[in-house]
Amino acid sequence: MSNAHSPIAHHFYTVEQQKEAATIGMWLFLATEILLFGALFTAYAVYRQKFPDAFMVASSRMDWKMGGLNTLFLIISSVTMVFAVSAAEKGRRGGLLGFLAATGFFGTLFLVVKYFEYKHHYHDQDVPGLNFHWAGAPEFANGAQMFFFLYFFMTGLHALHMVVGLGLLIWIFITAYQGKYSPEYYNPVEMFGLYWHFVDLVWIFLFPLLYLLGAHLPPGGGGHH
């Protein structure tokens, strides 16, 4: 909401008013995001209760090492984001740019790993609506397909949020490079930080629900192919 001349937009009276407005707005936005993902987590709960065994068997086809690596990347990127906000607060432009770059780096790594995971699943004919083929026990076919539908839909929506986040990150980086932020005004950095942590947090729930459910079974359990 800033313009080139003053960090306060024309319709606000003080910096504090503007900052508090942005903060409430961002938290409200995150509340809508919780409801958006919440509907999907509800669907997950319903179908896992309906197909407990099939979900476990299907989950054993996930590579929990890849998922764990991605969890690690996101947690690191959240930490670097905290440092970025802290640097902005203290007016350290170099630190801000460095930590933003690190955040972007680990966020990109996450998407790269995700790409290879998706590619692997496509190769294994795990994608409902595209090439889903269940070679395991037939009584698990419907449940497994439901599991993989939810997997692709939920992680896909999450990945979309990551892509949007990286786009925002580039914008924050450019404006930070131009020196738009100061200890008095760094709203966009802080608001973006909230968004980034939220997207990480969604993954923290997705990872055990999707990857660890069947991690104790032999890989591909249920005799796929």
Next chain:
Amino acid sequence: MIEENVSLPRIHYLNSHYGWKSWLFTTDHKRIGLLYMISITLMFFLGGFFALLIRLELLTPQADMFNADTYNKFFTLHGVILVFFFLVPSIPATLGNFLIPLMIGAKDVAFPKLNLLSWYIYAIGSLFTLWVVAVGGVDTGWTFYTPYSTTFANTHVIAATLGVFFTGFSSILTGLNFIVTIHKMRAPGLTWFRLPLFIWSLYATSIIQVLATPVLGITMVLIAVERFARVGIFDPALGGDPVLFQHMFWFYSHPAVYIMILPSLGVVSELISAFTWKRVFGYKFVAVSSLMIAIFSFIVWGHHMYVSSMSIYAGMLFSILSYLVAVPSAVKVFNWTATLYKGSVSYDTPMLYALGFIGLFTIGGLTGLFLASMGLDRHLHDTYFVIAHFHLIMVGGAVMGYFGGLHYWWPKMFGRMYPEWWGRLSALIVFVGFNLSFFPQFIIGYLGMPRRYHVYAPEFQVLNVMSTAGSSILGVGYLLPLVYFIWSLRYGKVASNPWMAKGLEWEAASPPLPENFLEQPVVTEEAYNYPIRPAQPTRHTGRLTSGLAQPADTTGKGREAEVV
């Protein structure tokens, strides 16, 4: 209403900039309100047109004009367009956008660019829907029930659901903007319990918009994906659960009823106060009742699903919770009525709409209790009784409130009066036409006529003819304001505050200046602090004679806010 001798301000938000860019790229909440008003008016008449086609077909028991498929498309488009593209945005996006900053003494909403973005997202959603209308329609009913919508329908379901998805996100952004605006943009001295009740009701509405709409959004995407990719999240043949869809749909769509009605409840509180020249009786109760309605709205969705394999215990719980909504609703009705008592009541057009609203909202609400009771609902589910009930709330309630508000704030928005005689006539026509349309439907529904059929048993014909006649009268009642409002933009008498109403929005110029107030107002008194009106002359003639021609009271004591 008083005769004023005023002139328009030299510069105001309508003439400060010219050209189409000054409208399509504006961030002024008043101009965005007008953009919304034009858009939803188009959708209102399009959706109303489909209603008339439905009523025409139902004039006789046989299929005369349309076959079943066409008829299915008509009632679907009627519902989709009027629910998602008219009723949900109606009062918040038009009157709310225009009035919230004025009522709280702010220059604009908290996020002006986001406000404009929400209109564009609404426009994208509308284009999807208009495209559906143009290329052949959709026939699922506005509820998009699965597995019909996902597996069997051969119409344009994907485009229709995406249209709903987009307009939903526009609704979320509007609600988010309003909550932040009401929290952070109030003028000094404007405490929560000094706020106009319209603000309270929009705050409650916004909470529902922000928290319920995302669920509808993702549900619409799931339907589109299921149709597109042939996966089975709601398809029982593939292990999916169609009842899960109903839960997710009604988790939004029941609260959505309160998105539609709460703003009208707020408008009516303003009207009752202004036209009784009194503080609303039990102000705090009326204010808090809006929040109570918003909270209850989230825990009653199951009453739409008593016959959808719901367990009887869940049904009992939802039934009891649904009854609870009647409490805050009744608080409002009783308090408005108590406000009338010993008020200086005048019967200008907005007040006629408000009084009509109270009656219809009461009946609509009470018949809702019939449907919330499980036993009766077995009998009445999917009959015209349901249709009549929710049209009393959504048309007799929400639309009447919207029209009342439009008339009341018209001079504020454009600095000119609509013709009062025509206004009263239209209010009367709407009231008569509405009742004739929908009261017969209670009876035919009770007698067992199901909804969504284009043919029916011959014994229902008399009542259906009455209903169709009423809908034609109602249509005239809606067209009249369209004509005289447009007429008044140029030829209406210049007006500033013809109601001598209280409230910060009336302290601003009419039409308001581009940034609303010359200086930030400071509020020293609660809303509706009306002075005691002298015994003579009364306002019952609808016109004040000499002696009280000055809009502001001369003592200055009753002024709700001083502009310093």
